[in-house]
Amino acid sequence: MRRKIVAGNWKMNKNVIDAQQLMVQLLSYKNNNATNCEVWIAPPSLYLMMAKDIFEKDEIGVFSQDMSEHESGAYTGEISADMLESIDATGSLIGHSERRQYHGETDSHCNRKIKLALDKGLIPVYCNGETLEQRKAGQHFEVVKNQTEVALFTLSAEEIKKVVIAYEPVWAIGTGETASPEQAQEIHAHIRNIIAAKYGQEVADEVSILYGGSVKPDNAKEIFSQPDIDGGLIGGAALKLEDFSKIIEAFN
Numbered sequence: 001m002r003r004k005i006v007a008g009n010w011k012m013n014k015n016v017i018d019a020q021q022l023m024v025q026l027l028s029y030k031n032n033n034a035t036n037c038e039v040w041i042a043p044p045s046l047y048l049m050m051a052k053d054i055f056e057k058d059e060i061g062v063f064s065q066d067m068s069e070h071e072s073g074a075y076t077g078e079i080s081a082d083m084l085e086s087i088d089a090t091g092s093l094i095g096h097s098e099r100r101q102y103h104g105e106t107d108s109h110c111n112r113k114i115k116l117a118l119d120k121g122l123i124p125v126y127c128n129g130e131t132l133e134q135r136k137a138g139q140h141f142e143v144v145k146n147q148t149e150v151a152l153f154t155l156s157a158e159e160i161k162k163v164v165i166a167y168e169p170v171w172a173i174g175t176g177e178t179a180s181p182e183q184a185q186e187i188h189a190h191i192r193n194i195i196a197a198k199y200g201q202e203v204a205d206e207v208s209i210l211y212g213g214s215v216k217p218d219n220a221k222e223i224f225s226q227p228d229i230d231g232g233l234i235g236g237a238a239l240k241l242e243d244f245s246k247i248i249e250a251f252n
């Protein structure tokens, strides 16, 4: 059985008081409601240790939004896989489109980060997806194939099973525009087929593939009901318990 996951990417939002408040709300929600999926959050790195304190029984998985491709050293502003391991973080997002767009991150960087994360026992959530121009030009299948191969195909079968992929079409992020459930399913199946062609169907069937891009309480159920969609990576709607909990409940 593939793991089912609803993950919230908080991006660069909330001061420490607001962050703490939402974490406490999430803990109370989790303790009072049975959920049919794992719940993860990726708060700003400044709040990761606070999150680990609040979710002391690992009720909610704690992820960084990015990590360094280097092991340690003179890389001002970065956090390493080793640091994340040392606070017992669950994993890290890797290759989010905003990292690609504003910080020049490529799939080769992602490949190194994913390797480092796995070596430290962290779950890499590898994000990919095409831009609007690429989709309009009919290149989305090719773009996603290339991204997946460059970022993941140096991994062993055992390693790739531990990776979570988040397909996030850039044109659907923060725009209110969502890929239709059929459009998302088509790419998710495509990604699974690419993995199956290299590692075999059994391995591909174990890789969880999340959808991200304007998932909201009113569209989550339809998106999550697609056979190759194993959950969501949620941006804006993860910032309020009211919305995020409804998305979690789309699995009920």
Ligand SMILES: O=C(CO)COP(=O)(O)O
Pocket (backbone or CB within 6 Å): 009, 096, 168, 172, 173, 174, 175, 176, 212, 213, 214, 215, 233, 234, 235, 236, 237
């Ligand atoms: O980028 C995203 C999650 O990583 C999606 O963001 P939105 O849900 O705000 O579109």
